Structure formats: C-alpha cells, structure tokens
Amino acid sequence: MRQPKPLPAKYNDLMHDIEKGYIKIPKFQRDFVWTIEETAKLLDSIIKGYPIGTFIFWKTRERLRSIKNIGGAELPTTPEGDSAQYVLDGQQRLASLYAARSGLQVEKGSKVVDYKKIYIDLDIDTDTDDQIVSIELSQNSTFITLYELLSSDMGYLVENYPDHINKINEYQQRFNAYDFSTIVIADYPIDTAVEIFTRINTTGTELTLFEIMAAKTFDEGKNFDLQDKYVQLQDELVNIQYDVVPSSTILQCLSVNIVEECTRKAILRLDKNAVINIWDDTVNSIKSAIDYFSMFYRVPVARLLPYNALLVPFSYFFFKNKDRPNSNQETLLQQYFWRSSLSYRFSSAVETKLGQDIKRINQMIKGESPEYDFKVLLNKDVVKNLSFSTGDSYCKAILCLYTYFKPKSFRNNSDIILDNSWLKQSNSRNYHHFFPRAYLKKKGIPNDNVTANITLVDDYLNKREIGSKPPSEYMAKFKRTNPELNETMKTHLIDNMEEFGVWENDYDKFLDKRTEKIVDELRKRVNI
Numbered sequence: 018m019r020q021p022k023p024l025p026a027k028y029n030d031l032m033h034d035i036e037k038g039y040i041k042i043p044k045f046q047r048d049f050v051w052t053i054e055e056t057a058k059l060l061d062s063i064i065k066g067y068p069i070g071t072f073i074f075w076k077t078r079e080r081l082r083s084i085k086n087i088g089g090a091e092l093p094t095t096p097e098g099d100s101a102q103y104v105l106d107g108q109q110r111l112a113s114l115y116a117a118r119s120g121l122q123v124e125k126g127s128k129v130v131d132y133k134k135i136y137i138d139l140d141i142d143t144d145t146d147d148q149i150v151s152i153e154l155s156q157n158s159t160f161i162t163l164y165e166l167l168s169s170d171m172g173y174l175v176e177n178y179p180d181h182i183n184k185i186n187e188y189q190q191r192f193n194a195y196d197f198s199t200i201v202i203a204d205y206p207i208d209t210a211v212e213i214f215t216r217i218n219t220t221g222t223e224l225t226l227f228e229i230m231a232a233k234t235f236d237e238g239k240n241f242d243l244q245d246k247y248v249q250l251q252d253e254l255v256n257i258q259y260d261v262v263p264s265s266t267i268l269q270c271l272s273v274n275i276v277e278e279c280t281r282k283a284i285l286r287l288d289k290n291a292v293i294n295i296w297d298d299t300v301n302s303i304k305s306a307i308d309y310f311s312m313f314y315r316v317p318v319a320r321l322l323p324y325n326a327l328l329v330p331f332s333y334f335f336f337k338n339k340d341r342p343n344s345n346q347e348t349l350l351q352q353y354f355w356r357s358s359l360s361y362r363f364s365s366a367v368e369t370k371l372g373q374d375i376k377r378i379n380q381m382i383k384g385e386s387p388e389y390d391f392k393v394l395l396n397k398d399v400v401k402n403l404s405f406s407t408g409d410s411y412c413k414a415i416l417c418l419y420t421y422f423k424p425k426s427f428r429n430n431s432d433i434i435l436d437n438s439w440l441k442q443s444n445s446r447n448y449h450h451f452f453p454r455a456y457l458k459k460k461g462i463p464n465d466n467v468t469a470n471i472t473l474v475d476d477y478l479n480k481r482e483i484g485s486k487p488p489s490e491y492m493a494k495f496k497r498t499n500p501e502l503n504e505t506m507k508t509h510l511i512d513n514m515e516e517f518g519v520w521e522n523d524y525d526k527f528l529d530k531r532t533e534k535i536v537d538e539l540r541k542r543v544n545i
Contacts, residue, residue, distance in 0.1 A: 036092065362410075
C-alpha cells in the first residue's frame, strides 16, 4: 500500500461533497455523538486558525448496503458511476461542520439539538484567547449565529449588523480559506478500510471495545454486523428478561469460545472470520446458560445475577458441552456459581479471573473437581450485617437464594412476579423489609436495612397492605386470608413464625433465626 499524502480541502468543497452524496459514513462507524458544546469549540479553533486534525476518507466505487448520512441528515445517494468517499476518521468533526453550516436539528436520544444556536461574539477581539464561538449569549455583546454568517447574503448582513460588517467579512474569509487536512485512500478493499479504521481507533478513547470489534468484524458480503447481531440477541432475550446483558459480556463469551481468554488484547486479536463463524453457536451457548440459570438456580431475571461475568464461563461450558450437565457436573457448576458469588470474585481483574475460571470449567467438563484459590466469605456475622444493596454481588447472591424457593404471596399463596424494571433499585416495589424500616426507626432499633430483613413481595402488598405496620399486625391479617400461610412463609426462608419472633415483633430473634437459615442453605450449595 502506497503511503498516502495529506491534501488540503476547503470548507465549501467538503460541504458540497456531503450535499451531493459523495461523502458517506460506513455502518461500522458510530453515530454522531458530539455535544453542541464540542462543535462550538471545534468551530472556535477554525476561526482562530488552529489545526483540528486530519480527515481520512476511503474512496471507492464499491457500494455498501449499510451506510449512514452525515449528522443523520436526509442526503442523496452517491451518483451512479461515481466514487463514494467513506469517512474512516474525523466523522464527529465533519458532522459538526455540516450540522453547524446547515443549521440542522439533530435528534440525540429524546432530545433535538438545534445547531442554528451556535453563536459568534462580534465584540471579542479577533486575536483573543477567549472563546469566540459558543452556545452562550451574554447581554453586553453582539452575536451572529454561525448559520447566518455562512449562509446569509451581504444585504441581510449589512442591514442587521452594520457596525460589525468588517469583522463578519473577516470571519467568513477565515472559514472559507481554512485548509482542512484530508487523506484519501483510494480503491482498496473494504477489509483494508476496516483495518485502517480499527487501528486508528484502537489506541484512542473515542470508541468502546465493542464498537471497535463491530468495525473489525463487519462483513458486507456475509451480511454480518456485530452491532445488529447484538441488538437482535437482546430482542430475543426480552421475553425471558435477560435483555440487559451488556455488549462487553457478549464479547467475552465470543473470545473464550475462540481462544479461552478474554483480555482486551485477546479480543482485539480475534480473527474476523472466526468471530463470524462462531457467532450462532455462541448465541446458542449463551441462551443455554441463561436457561440453566433460570431453571436450575431459579434466577428469573438478569438483574438478580450476582455478576454478568458469570454468563461467560457458563456459556463456555455449554459451547464445549452440548448435552445437559450430568449430576456430577451440576454439583461442580453449582459450587462454582456460589463460590464466585459469595467471594466478590469479579469485583476486580475480571478478564484475568475469567481466563483462570475457563480452566476450571474445562476440568468440570471432564468431571474433575477444580481447586479454588479464593476464599468464600460465609458465616453468620457476615450475612447478618450485610447491608441491602442491589449493586452488591453478595446481596444479589442471597436474593438469588430467595428466588430459588419460589416465594409466594403472603396474602393468598400465589406466585410473586419479579421484573427486571422493578429489581434495578433497592427501593423497588418487589423488595420488602419484613420488619418495616419506619417501624424499626420509631422503636429506635438500628441495623434495619440488612439483606436478612428483605423478603420478595408484589408491589400491591408492599404499598397498600403492609406499609409501616409491625409484622405481628400485618401477618395476623394475612393469616385470616391465607390458610396456607405457614407454608407460604417457608418459601421466604421463615420456617416457623413463632420461633422466628414474628408474633412478638422480636427483630433480634428474627434476624438471628433467618440468618441461620440463609447460611445453612448457602453452605449446602458451596459445600463447605
């Protein structure tokens, strides 16, 4: 490949090529994400003559099926028979220039950003270090919008800004005469273009690892777009409430299935065709792992999973082992699941630890029991004093234990419906302090917000029928409506309400007995 040389380009020439459909964004590029403040700073640099970096274009007659327009604007297709120039580097800058010049209104999430609201202060000295172009207006200065500056005729400008016409002319000249640095890579295959794009962005901070890999594995001929595949997978997981699995976890699953490690370096080295060829099998292994979490551990929704990283070794197991685990493998996998969850295993160095654990999974596939070099934190004091927080993996492990017993409604022994959207925050409608915090606070009893005081209920029960009442009061009511209340409470790891101090409103006794029950059940699973 010949070394390309930078070429100058004028503002008007770049805008012309965009408006005529010659400059396009390949699908593997990210969307226009720059803020309007960043756009204003870019324009301020141009008006002051500062360098703003080089635009890199891939010029080719090849037509990509999947493209985007600059700034999301409605633009024509590239004229038939002419070459298109796909932006490999500088998309955010180029989109900023076009949005400001054209006065676009750009949708960004739920907001619409008006790029006509970028202003030039006509009273600031031209050679000042102060920002001339901004999105703020001050009362003591005269402003013109950048859109007016670059698109209005002289008559309009003279009529509306008679005292500043010389400065307006100067700023117009600065924009129109500015030499933008461009590099055009002509007539190379798309694989080369993607490789250039990937290398440009690998060392920077602008793109996520997933965005880089989406670009690197993009294949027009095979109709493979990692971003689209991920969205499709999320859609498929909605019905089983595991659609919140992050893209980074999916990358880790792919990587361990290919090379048995998932560091950033390992992921970046993955062969494009290997990723494409293994995608469907990886998706199947992820779904099998999720089914296993749901059926065997009874973790009904992704929000309760102690770590998203747990999906990686379990997916790997089902990738390598197509059959259902035998009884020995079930025991070994269960020990691993709970050991990892009760040791804060993935609170740091996630990729390194996953690589270690893949070796353990290989042993389990062979029916061998692996050695563990990390300590499980499991005793009565730890569990009894564990604060309730849905962001804490240990807490989530105990919540998983609660769901395993299929908690029933206090009111009528019906199933409790758990939902991802309800389980995200600690104040969710599904979480109920069995001894209500308001009641304990009124009694001057501390240590109210602990996981051992949490039960899973439906929101109606939590808000309408319990409130701040003491357990003896609200449970007496449920005893009248639910003849199976004693059996119901066993599904909440409250075996005997008398022994657990429920009828006496004895919080200390309740915490002690329930903690004991929780620890006993966890020990069975960890096998220690």
